[in-house]
Amino acid sequence: MSGPTHAPSEYRSRDAIPIRRALVSVSDKTGLLELAAVLAKAGVEIVSTGSTAKTISDAGHPVTEVAQITGFPESLDGRVKTLHPAIHAGILADLRLASHEVQLAKLGIEPFELVVVNLYPFVETIASGVTGDAAIEQIDIGGPAMVRAAAKNHANVAIAVSPASYQQIIKAVTLGGTTLAQRQRLAGEAFAHTAAYDTAVAAFFASSIGIRAAHPLPEAGEVADVFEVRASLAHVLRYGENAHQDASLYVSEGGAGIAQASQLHGKEMSYNNYVDADAALRAAYDFSEPAVAIVKHAQPCGIAVARGAGDPIASAHIRAHECDPVSAFGGVIAANRPVTIQMAERVKDIFTEVVIAPDFDQEALELLKTKKNLRLLKLPAGYHRDDVEFKQISGGLLVQQPDVFDEFSSDSWQLVSGDEADDATRADLEFAWRAVRAVKSNAILLADDGASVGVGMGQVNRVDSCRLAVDRAGDRALGSVAASDAFFPFADGLEILLKAGVRAVAQPGGSVRDEEVIAAAKKAGVTMYFTGERHFYH
Numbered sequence: 001m002s003g004p005t006h007a008p009s010e011y012r013s014r015d016a017i018p019i020r021r022a023l024v025s026v027s028d029k030t031g032l033l034e035l036a037a038v039l040a041k042a043g044v045e046i047v048s049t050g051s052t053a054k055t056i057s058d059a060g061h062p063v064t065e066v067a068q069i070t071g072f073p074e075s076l077d078g079r080v081k082t083l084h085p086a087i088h089a090g091i092l093a094d095l096r097l098a099s100h101e102v103q104l105a106k107l108g109i110e111p112f113e114l115v116v117v118n119l120y121p122f123v124e125t126i127a128s129g130v131t132g133d134a135a136i137e138q139i140d141i142g143g144p145a146m147v148r149a150a151a152k153n154h155a156n157v158a159i160a161v162s163p164a165s166y167q168q169i170i171k172a173v174t175l176g177g178t179t180l181a182q183r184q185r186l187a188g189e190a191f192a193h194t195a196a197y198d199t200a201v202a203a204f205f206a207s208s209i210g211i212r213a214a215h216p217l218p219e220a221g222e223v224a225d226v227f228e229v230r231a232s233l234a235h236v237l238r239y240g241e242n243a244h245q246d247a248s249l250y251v252s253e254g255g256a257g258i259a260q261a262s263q264l265h266g267k268e269m270s271y272n273n274y275v276d277a278d279a280a281l282r283a284a285y286d287f288s289e290p291a292v293a294i295v296k297h298a299q300p301c302g303i304a305v306a307r308g309a310g311d312p313i314a315s316a317h318i319r320a321h322e323c324d325p326v327s328a329f330g331g332v333i334a335a336n337r338p339v340t341i342q343m344a345e346r347v348k349d350i351f352t353e354v355v356i357a358p359d360f361d362q363e364a365l366e367l368l369k370t371k372k373n374l375r376l377l378k379l380p381a382g383y384h385r386d387d388v389e390f391k392q393i394s395g396g397l398l399v400q401q402p403d404v405f406d407e408f409s410s411d412s413w414q415l416v417s418g419d420e421a422d423d424a425t426r427a428d429l430e431f432a433w434r435a436v437r438a439v440k441s442n443a444i445l446l447a448d449d450g451a452s453v454g455v456g457m458g459q460v461n462r463v464d465s466c467r468l469a470v471d472r473a474g475d476r477a478l479g480s481v482a483a484s485d486a487f488f489p490f491a492d493g494l495e496i497l498l499k500a501g502v503r504a505v506a507q508p509g510g511s512v513r514d515e516e517v518i519a520a521a522k523k524a525g526v527t528m529y530f531t532g533e534r535h536f537y538h
Contacts, residue, residue, distance in 0.1 A: 015179055015180045016176060016177040016178070016179055017113050017156065017158075017177045017178055017183075018113065018176055018177040019039070019042070019044050019113045019114045019158070019169075019172070019173055019177060019178065020043075020044060020045065020113055021044065021045045021047065021090075021110055021111065021112050021113060021114070022039055022044050022045070022046050022047065022112065022113070022114035022115070022116060023047045023048070023087070023090070023091065023112045023114070023115045023116070023117070023146065024036070024046055024047070024048045024052055024056070024115075024116040024117075025048060025049045025050075025052050025066075025116070025117050025142075025143065025146070026052050026116060026117060026118045027118055027119060027143075028118050028163060029052070029055055030163040031163040031166045032052070032055060032056070032163075033055070033056070033059050033061075034166065034170070035116065035166045035169065035170060036056045036059065036061045036063075037059070037061060038170045038173055038174075039061075039114075039173065040061040040062060042173050042174075044114075044173070045062075045064060045110075046061065046062065046063045046064065047063075047064045047065075047066060047069060047112070048063050048064070048065065048066065049065070049066045053065050053066075066084075066087065069084075069086050069087065085107075085109075086109055087146070088145070088146075088149055089104065089107060089109045090104075090109050090110055090111050090112045091111075091112050091115060091146060091149040091150050091153060091157060092149050092152070092153050093109075093111050093153070093156070094153060094155060094156060095111060095156050096155055096156065111156070111157075112150075112157055113156070113157060113158065113177075113178075114157065114158050114159075114160070114169065114178075115146055115147070115149075115150035115157055115158070115159045115160070116159075116160045116166075116169070117143050117146050117147050117150075117159070117160075117161060118143070118161050118162060118163075118193075119140040119143040119144065119147075119161075119193075119194075119197055139201055140197070144194045144197065144198075147159060147161055147190050147193065147194050148190070148191070148194055150187075150190065151186075151187040151188075151190040151191050152187075154180075154183040154184055154186065154187035155180070155183070157183070158172070158178040158182065158183045158186055159183075159186050159187060159190045160186060161186075161189060161190045161193040162189070162193070164262075164263065165186060165189070168182065185235075185236050188233055188236050189233070189234070189235065189236075191233070192232045192233035192234055195232050195233075196232040196251070196253070199232065199253060231250035231251055231252045231253075232250060232251055232253070233248055233249075233250055234248075234249045234250060234251045234259065235248065235249045235268075235269075236248050237249060237268075237269070237270060237271050238268060238270060239270075239271065240271045241271055241272060245271075247271045249269075249274065252386070255386065256379075256380045256381070256382045256383050256384055257278070257281070257379075257380075257383060257384070257385065257386070258274060258277050258278045258281060258356065258377070258379075259274075260380040261277075261356060261377040261378060261379050261380060262377065262378045262380070263375060263376065263377055264360065264365065264369075264376040264377065264378055265365075265368065265369045265374065265375070265376040266354075266371075266372075266373055266374045266375035266376055267373045267375060269354070269375055269377075272297075273332065273353055273354050273375060275298055276295045276296065276297065276298055276331070276332040276353070276354070277295075277332050277334065277354050277356050277377065279295045279298040279299075279300075279332075279438065280293045280294065280295040280300075280332045280333065280334030280356065281293075281334045281356060281379075281383070282385070282438055283295065283300055283303050283334065283435065283438035284303075284334040284335060284336045285334075285336050285383070285385075286404075286405055286434045286435070286437060286438065287305055287336060287431075287434060289305045289306060289312075290305060290306040290312035290313045290315075290316050290335075290336065290337045291303070291304065291305045291306075291316050291335070291336050291337075292304060292313065292316040292317040292319075292320045292333060292334065292335050292336075292343075293320060293333075293334050293438065294320050294321060294323075294324075294328045294331045294332070294333050294334075295331055295332045295334070296327050296328065296330065296331040296332070298440070299439065299440055299455075299457050299458060300435070300438050300439055300452065300455055300457075301320075301323060301324040301327040301328045301331055301455070302319075302320035302321055302322065302323030302324055302328060302451070302452050302455075303320055303323070303435040303438065303445075303451070303452045304316050304317075304318075304319035304320035304323070304450060304451035304452065305319075305431065305450040305451070306450075307319065307449055307450050307451070310342070311340050311342040311343065312337065313335050313337040313338070313339065313340055313342075313343050314340055314342035314343040314345075314346065316335070317333065317335065317343045317346060317347065318346060319450070319451040320451065320452070321346070321350065322451070323451065323452045323453055323454070323455070323472075324455070324472055328350065329350070329351050330351050330352070330353055331352060331353065332352070332353050332354040332355075332356070333347065333352055333354070333355045333356070334355075334356050334357070335355075335356075335357040335358075336357075336358070337357070337358065338357060338358055338359035338360060338361055338364075339355060339357045339359070339360045339361065339364045339365075339368075340361050340364055341361055341363040341364045341367065343364065344360075344361075344363070344364035344365075344367045344368050345367065347368065348367055348368060348370070348371060352371075352374060353374075353375060354374075354375040354376075354377060355368065355374065355375070355376055355377070356376075356377040356378075356379065357377075357378065357379065358378070358379045358383065359378055359379075360376065360378065385402050385404065386402065387401075387402070388400070388401060388402070389401075389402050403437060403535060403537070405434055405437070408430070408434065410426060410429065410430050410433070410506075410529070410531075412531075412532060413506070413529040413530065413531050413532070414509070414529060414530040414532065415527070415528075415529055416509070416514075416518050416521070416528055416529065416530050417518050417521035417522045417526060417527060417528040418504070418521065418522070418525060418526050418527035418528060419527055420527070421504055421527050421529075424449075425481060425503065425504050425527065427450070428447050428448060428449065428450065428480075428481045428504070429481050429483070429504055429505075429506045429529065431447050431450050431451075432445050432446070432447040432452075432481050432482065432483035432506060433483045433506045433531060435447065435452055435483070436483040436484070436485050436535060437485065437535040437537065438537070439455055439457045439485065439537065440457045440458040440537050440538070441457075441458070441485055441486065441536045441537055441538060442456075442457075442458070442459050442460070442461065442462045442464075442465040442485070442486065443455075443456070443457050443458075443465060443484070443485035443486075443535075443537065444456040444457075444462070444465040444466050444468070444469040444482060444483070444484055444485075444493075444497070445469065445482070445483050446469050446470070446473045446476070446477055446480040446481070446482050446497075446502065447480060447481055447482075447483070448476060448479065448480045448481070453473045453476040453477070453480050454468075454469040454470060454471075454472040454473025454474075454476065454477060454480070455468075455469055455472060456468035456469030456470075456472070462484065462486070462488060462489065462493040463490075463492050463493045463496065465493070466493040466494075466496040466497055467496055469482070469497075470496060470497065470500040473500070477497075477500035477501055477502060478500065478501035479501060479503055480501075480502055480503065481502065481503060481504045481505065481506070482497045482502045482504070482505045482506070483505070483506045483507070484505070484506070484507040484508075485508075485534060485535045485536060485537065486507075486508055486534040486535075486536060487507055487508050487509055487510045487511040487514070487517075487534070488507060488511060488513075488517045489511050489513060490513055490516065490517070491513070491516050491517050491519070491520040494517055494520050494521065495520055498520065498521070498524040498526060502526065503526060503527070504526060504527040504528065504529075505521065505526060505527070505528040505529070506528075506529050506531055507528070507529075507530065507531065508530065508531050508532060508533055508534040509530030509531070509532065510530075510534075514530075
């Protein structure tokens with residue numbers, strides 16, 4: 001069946017569209033009253049339903065009940081309220097067409113320029129353990145219909161499905177209207193929102209009748225014959241790695257990572273911001289103790305855990321920043337504990353692109369919000385890395401288990417040179433070994449007292465990585481420990497570290513020239529362990 005068609009010449013141009021009439025019906029009331037206040041002050045007629053209308057009215061703002069528009073009361077326990085031509089004609093009328101404008105006038109229907117709708121909390125309901133009819137009752141019908149109608153008609157209507165979009169709507173009201181580009185972006189987000197919602201409903205039905213829902217990843221330990229990647233559009237980004245590249249953010253079902261993080265403040269996240277922030281999280285969350293990682297261009301500028309008295313996460317940040325303050329300028333900071341006011345007081349004076357953490361203390365949040373462009377991201381509850389990771393190559397995908405530390409212990413390490421490390425040295429070696437995993441290969445990391453002091457990364461030979469780590473550490477190399485993500489193929493790289501005064505080394509071993517490398521360590525009287533595993537990161 002084909003839809004209605006019109007010749008291009010029939011369409012009138014519409015870019016900036018003032019908002020005169022808005023349909024507002026939301027389950028999540030976050031930010032609702034701030035938006036309603038702005039709309040009311042601007043003289044926008046607010047049409048609303050049920051509890052949304054009551055919330056707006058109780059706050060003293062004029063609101064028109066949907067039933068007043070349709071002439072039909074909400075019925076069947078609220079199942080039927082907006083499914084009416086008087087509502088949907090106002091959403092779907094394409095006012096670029098003179099014929100639609102004439103028809104609306106004959107029908108006595110006013111158009112909407114804004115629809116603000118978010119859906120019944122179905123996902124949250126089933127996550128809380130609700131099943132059966134109680135879960136089914138949370139499947140929204142009228143909401144998705146309004147969202148899809150407004151998104152389809154984005155040439156004329158702006159659709160907001162999340163409180164995160166309210167600020168741009170508020171700004172548009174003050175500037176005189178929404179732009180076509182803005183409405184297109186909002187429409188994309190809206191269709192992604194309803195698609196994810198329908199996917200959750202479908203998965204619920206599949207599981208409730210004993211059918212295993214399709215999943216984008218194979219079960220742990222299995223090799224799938226077919227690997228399906230399924231994700232829903234969350235945001236269209238300004239551009240990709242470079243300004244000439246288009247880019248978007250998609251979120252995977254059941255994920256709890258940076259893609260699901262809530263942005264609390266700052267400029268829109270960029271493609272590179274997401275890449276760097278994910279790399280920083282990867283580093284910070286390798287540690288169970290309070291830890292901070294600072295990343296620039298997906299490479300760590302500094303990684304540290306808390307030491308001494310005082311605020312732990314602030315201590316970790318200070319020590320991570322001291323590793324390479326020059327490179328940390330314009331970097332991304334990840335913390336594995338809530339950001340405190342003590343940490344925020346340090347961060348505010350350092351040019352930083354993104355701070356991401358499991359939470360922010362209120363004082364810290366208010367202080368960091370004074371930095372206009374600083375992006376603040378709160379991780380979703382239960383943050384974790386995906387069970388399987390993949391990388392696109394031309395013509396296909398590479399799939400692997402993630403490189404993670406499960407129940408980390410150095411008990412299996414083999415001492416091949418020098419004396420057994422004392423407790424402090426072993427703790428530093430363990431720190432360095434966990435931290436070096438976050439560094440791109442070839443990777444060398446120097447550490448002292450639970451903090452990186454020099455990092456050599458991404459070089460095409462291990463000798464250059466050793467030189468870079470030592471150069472960046474400077475005088476701090478003396479007495480530090482070193483970790484290498486893979487074996488030393490020759491003694492030359494290790495000799496650079498020994499000459500700089502490194503006191504102990506952890507490396508995988510496994511080179512055909514291991515004896516040559518061990519001999520160099522023994523000659524210097526330095527403790528060296530073989531860990532038995534490598535941590536390449538490409």
